[in-house]
């Protein structure tokens with residue numbers, strides 16, 4: 001099926017980024033947040049982001065107006081009823097996501113596809129929380145979604161080939177480079193990336209090197225655009241902790257066991273860039 005109208009649920013970093021990507025690719029986008037004011041704030045954020053692109057000459061004023069004309073914001077889940085695809089990007093918590101999938105299943109039209117932007121959680125558990133498990137997949141965008149080219153399309157055991165192909169085609173239509181991956185915690189990227197990030201926190205903890213030297217070593221030595229501690233701050237330390245916990249629960253590999261310093265920062269509410277403080281101050 002061709003995907004035209006896309007619903008986005010969750011008004012955090014990722015929901016906003018995915019909304020921008022989908023709207024710029026010509027899709028009609030319905031943003032749904034639990035509160036109308038946060039849904040409206042997403043549109044305000046999108047307006048600001050597009051204004052910057054106009055200022056830099058990367059987007060025409062006509063295209064900006066057309067993109068904004070395709071986006072609406074709501075606090076009513078019923079407004080997602082006519083979407084062809086709904087992507088949820090709420091907090092990385094399986095119980096919350098399963099409850100949301102059941103609610104979406106009861107709301108959207110019969111042939112709609114439901115997708116999760118989870119970083120690590122078992123997609124199959126969300127699929128079986130619905131009456132349409134063949135129409136549920138993962139669609140994992142990267143942060144910041146407008147800039148990062150990769151999308152992992154995750155196929156749980158229950159998904160039909162047609163669903164996987166439709167969502168892969170949607171990601172391509174959004175200008176992304178999708179890869180298909182089976183439903184294992186961490187998929188491709190986070191399964192390989194998070195032991196590295198976690199071990200960077202351990203290295204800081206055990207005093208091997210300073211924060212700045214760890215980050216600058218990985219930038220200068222591996223040509224990475226940012227160091228591991230700055231990347232954790234960008235991802236969000238709470239999200240990172242949840243990702244490690246899910247990986248550890250699946251594989252029981254000590255490399256995935258969250259470093260104590262990460263837990264303490266999250267307990268203190270220092271969640272990285274989004275709260276102004278993490279490994280760095282912002």
Ligand SMILES: NC(=O)c1ccc[n+]([C@@H]2O[C@H](COP(=O)([O-])OP(=O)(O)OC[C@H]3O[C@@H](n4cnc5c(N)ncnc54)[C@H](O)[C@@H]3O)[C@@H](O)[C@H]2O)c1
Pocket residue numbers: 010011012013014015034089090091092093096117118119120140141142143234235236239274
């Ligand atoms: N941050 C990243 O780098 C990144 C990258 C790829 C995927 N993801 C995934 O995207 C999803 C969202 O992450 P984010 O970084 O945008 O998080 P965020 O903290 O910026 O936003 C989370 C959103 O979830 C909402 N929320 C919180 N509790 C809720 C509840 N009980 N019911 C409904 N909504 C609730 C919040 O209001 C907020 O809108 C997660 O599944 C995460 O794993 C994150």
